[in-house]
Amino acid sequence: MTHLSIPVDETFKIAQDYTSCLFYGLGSDGTVSANKSSIKIIGDATGQYAQAYFQYDSRKAGGTTRSHLRFGKNPIHSEYYVKNADFISCSLDTYIFKFDIISNLKVGGTFLLNTNMDDATLIASMPNRMKHLLAEKKARFFVIDANKLALEAGMGRHTNTTLQAAFFYLNQQIMPYKEAEEWMKKFAKKTYEKKGMDVVQKNYDAIDKGAQGMREVPVDPEWIKLDIKKVIEDTGDTYYDEYVSVIDRLDGDELPTSAFLKHELADGTMNENITFRQKRAIADRVPLWNPQFCIECNQCAFVCPHATIRPYLLDEKEVENAPEVVKAGLKPAIGTADKTLKYRIQVATMDCIGCGLCVSECQANKVALMKDPKSQNLALKMVDAKSQFAEQEGATVHGSLRCLRRLRRSSLLSPRQPALRQRHARRQRDRLLLDLLRLHPAHPVRQR
Ligand code: SF4
Numbered sequence: 001m002t003h004l005s006i007p008v009d010e011t012f013k014i015a016q017d018y019t020s021c022l023f024y025g026l027g028s029d030g031t032v033s034a035n036k037s038s039i040k041i042i043g044d045a046t047g048q049y050a051q052a053y054f055q056y057d058s059r060k061a062g063g064t065t066r067s068h069l070r071f072g073k074n075p076i077h078s079e080y081y082v083k084n085a086d087f088i089s090c091s092l093d094t095y096i097f098k099f100d101i102i103s104n105l106k107v108g109g110t111f112l113l114n115t116n117m118d119d120a121t122l123i124a125s126m127p128n129r130m131k132h133l134l135a136e137k138k139a140r141f142f143v144i145d146a147n148k149l150a151l152e153a154g155m156g157r158h159t160n161t162t163l164q165a166a167f168f169y170l171n172q173q174i175m176p177y178k179e180a181e182e183w184m185k186k187f188a189k190k191t192y193e194k195k196g197m198d199v200v201q202k203n204y205d206a207i208d209k210g211a212q213g214m215r216e217v218p219v220d221p222e223w224i225k226l227d228i229k230k231v232i233e234d235t236g237d238t239y240y241d242e243y244v245s246v247i248d249r250l251d252g253d254e255l256p257t258s259a260f261l262k263h264e265l266a267d268g269t270m271n272e273n274i275t276f277r278q279k280r281a282i283a284d285r286v287p288l289w290n291p292q293f294c295i296e297c298n299q300c301a302f303v304c305p306h307a308t309i310r311p312y313l314l315d316e317k318e319v320e321n322a323p324e325v326v327k328a329g330l331k332p333a334i335g336t337a338d339k340t341l342k343y344r345i346q347v348a349t350m351d352c353i354g355c356g357l358c359v360s361e362c363q364a365n366k367v368a369l370m371k372d373p374k375s376q377n378l379a380l381k382m383v384d385a386k387s388q389f390a391e392q393e394g395a396t397v398h399g400s401l402r403c404l405r406r407l408r409r410s411s412l413l414s415p416r417q418p419a420l421r422q423r424h425a426r427r428q429r430d431r432l433l434l435d436l437l438r439l440h441p442a443h444p445v446r447q448r
């Protein structure tokens, strides 16, 4: 503010006599809990000094978490973020496209990524900046498919135990893995014994799989020659591009005071109706609609907590102009006066959080599974998210408007229905209204 600041040497690194680790996790995926357990294990088992600090974003579940951990033989007085880490772990592979993770890695450090991509796909997809930094820092790069391993161990979506074992396996300078394994299993027994020995056994299996399920991806020294320009796609919304997007990339600390003043946010407020631009892509599995078995009940849209699965009605002209992927998934609309209308359920896969509520509430699925618990005739089922990212939103303004009208007429809005359902219906209607305003600012619906 006074323009008297001392210039900062960005290359300056503080000498450290401890091991520092940085973990990028997804809010509620268990990364923070696993790290809390790791510091207890290391503190108790090795007698080392341990320091931990956890950063969360305001969304908590589904947001980004960062865990800053340090371990050493001497007292640790580093009251700042880990920026020169010996080890970095990333629980979600889509983060590598969004965040500048490797710039926080020390020369000779280790990077662990949780991904289901094979080496060729991963290397082809990795941003140049990441490859360049891995080569420049002579890093060791490991990958693990913790989601698959956790599923095999019976742990469902909880990858934290598997990733914790991988962390100990790759950081044997802190403590030998055999010892860490015993401590992890002891902790798992203490925590889950009350839930039964089968739950404890699942944790044991997840630990074993975590240590054995990693592979090293060779870092090509030639990657250092790659151009490392930061490519940021602008949306055209100045507020989003200059302010929200910077915070979303975890670069909010770099925002100058003028950015707050420019957008009149000096009191810390944020503008509304902006999350639809984020496209967080945090789900590893998303619903896939099969028109053949759908009964057009719209229950999937009503239960979705993020309004990311929606029903649409398209007229002939819209069908004609629609992308091939939309044309391939249409069915005649039921219960409309206009018999030419087509119906489609559309999932915004990059906004979906993968909770699976729509699938479990799908009325067609319920009937099919009641008749045959192993039935494959499902209108909605969860599939790998990456296979669906290319097939983003086929929505149109007119389709949204028709759907909105239909929701207004819906019997779920009847006063006889439970209050909770009415709230869901209203929320769905409001989201559709927002959609219309965003896509078509001059639409008459705005004037109401
Ligand atoms: S999985 Fe969850 S967030 Fe995704 S569309 Fe279904 S209900 Fe919505």
Ligand code: SF4
Pocket: 289, 293, 294, 295, 296, 297, 298, 299, 300, 301, 345, 361, 362, 363, 364, 365, 379, 380
């Ligand atoms: S809940 Fe199932 S049957 Fe109903 S509209 Fe959605 S996909 Fe179709």
